[in-house]
Amino acid sequence: MKGATALKPLPKGEGKEGLFEDLKTLVLQYNEAHMIIREISTEGTPEGVFRRMRDGISRGLDYQRVGLWFLNKGQRRLEAAYSSGYPPGRFEGRVIPLNDPDDPIVTVLKELKPIIIDPQKEKGPFPEGYRRLERGASKVAVIPIVNVGRKGCWQIAKCKKSNCPFYERNGLKPFPPPKTTSFNWVFCEYFPAYGVVTVDSPPADRRIDDDLYPLKIVCNYAGILLERLFLFQKIKELSIRDPLTGAYNRAFFFEQLAMELRRAKRAGGKFCIAMMDIDSFKEINDQYGHLAGDRVLRRVSSVINSQIRGMDILCRYGGDEFALLLPDTDAQGGRVVMRRIKKAVSGLTFLFAGERVNVSLSGGISSFPQDSINLERLITLADEKMYEEKLEKKRGGKEEPEGDFFLN
Known part of the structure; x- marks a missing residue:
């Protein structure tokens, strides 16, 4: 083809062996993710899903430190939920505000894509909080727990029906922004993320980049399962409550x-x-x-x-x-x-x-x-x-x- 650049042939055997190794790695990653998914599928509560995710990632992927953070949409912050590998009392109770537009964790939630950050070099509340949490981590993978089958949006604080399709389509209201911050955005109530998973210190024979694929599969499935469980809890609560007073029926x-x-x-x-x-x-x-x-x-x-x-x-x-x-x-x-x-x-x-x-x-x-x-x-x-x-x-x-x- 005119103007096309010819591909250089790979050395004999290198192409097949390289492709085989890639496929082998892909299959192993899928199997690891599938095993974790099987474990979390047995849980009937959001808390159980979070615990199974922590245990599965820690055991199945051999990560020394695993952290699960719950997204509090109303107060726009990440709250430490479950962890593995951290010293007692260091992870529990941690809260990271989402009030800096340049913070990499904000990018994760806005784009709903996993990233790898260096907490020793990055700036923002999340890297600073992670440095205090674990001073030795040079690379940290951050994966959003998200229901990929549902769309959500971010809006500025003055979000109105005229400029928010989720208002017009579903009649949903965004969470009001805190008055103490100048960061002018809110989470739409329809926003599909439930939190993030952070992992660092992979096994010596693997790079942290290699596990983004299975971690993403696990977190996406967990997001779908969490939405169903939260919906079930809401329906169950409505079935036992008096709608006017909130007392039990x-x-x-x-x-x-x-x-x-x-x-x-x-x-x-x-x-x-x-x-x-x-x-x-x-x-x-x-x-x-x-x-x-x-x-x-x-x-x-x-x-x-x-x-x-x-x-x-x-x-x-x-x-x-x-x-x-x-x-x-x-x-x-x-x-x-x-x-x-x-x-x-x-x-x-x-x-x-x-x-x-x-x-x-x-x-x-x-x-x-x-x-x-x-x-x-x-x-x-x-x-x-x-x-x-x-x-x-x-x-x-x-x-x-x-x-x-x-x-x-």
Whole structure:
């Protein structure tokens, strides 16, 4: 062909041997990546995927130091998640801000491509942080954990529907940028990256460049799997939550109640059930509208949640009624919790149509095994005590007197 440069023939045997070695390396890399993918495919949680990735890369590719960093899109930073090969306490808790446009880690996330950096020469928060993390590393491979099947975008802080296709197409909002930085970009909510993997100190017989291909395969597959797991968690959470108040729904409450009953019977434990109702809620709905009633329900639910432990289960039982499961709590402890909740709710004030409206709660407590060992009976007893208190309030009576009890 005219103008074409003729290829120089390779020495005899060198071309075939070189091609064979390249193919052999490619097959070995694919097998290593496939083994790691098989391991992470067995996990059912994002945390499990991260741990399996760390272990697989460390064992399968023989890297001395492996770090997995979670991308916090809302705060625009990388947070150290899991590691292997670092001294205890050196990796955990590390946070690297993404506020420098010249930082190589920003390039990784913008282009969603792996790179190799020299932390001793590069500038920016990530190389500086890595130098403090591991002073001896001369080359570090940084691979994004990304769902390659989904596209995302970066936008400046003033991103609007007119200049963001993801607004127009999906109605999604970008995360707002922090006010403390002049770096004027945000992550679109549809951005497909979940974090990065960092590796250094490869085996003596390999270069770090040789493993970018299997690492990229593993991280791309992990990105797809993580998206499915996060979506599953979101769907599961929606299925057990009341959409208005964020409290658990009745189905989940009864499921947890049955489990707690079995546990208490087996171990000789105790628990309390509390039923609570917002006083004069119907009048609020009738006088100020259902949107006002929704505001009351959300605030009351939030206040109740602030007064209970993480192990307690708050449920919107129906309408303006809430149910509360208090594991490992006797009747005295249950009364303490109830008084604390009532006091907190009574401090709420709402402004509807220019009028100040105060709310209060009525409630009843039943305890296992003191009151009954039957779930239906326990709920009925708590419900009856709650309505007795409501009637007493309507007759102008006083609530249960305060007592100096302590939660067991």
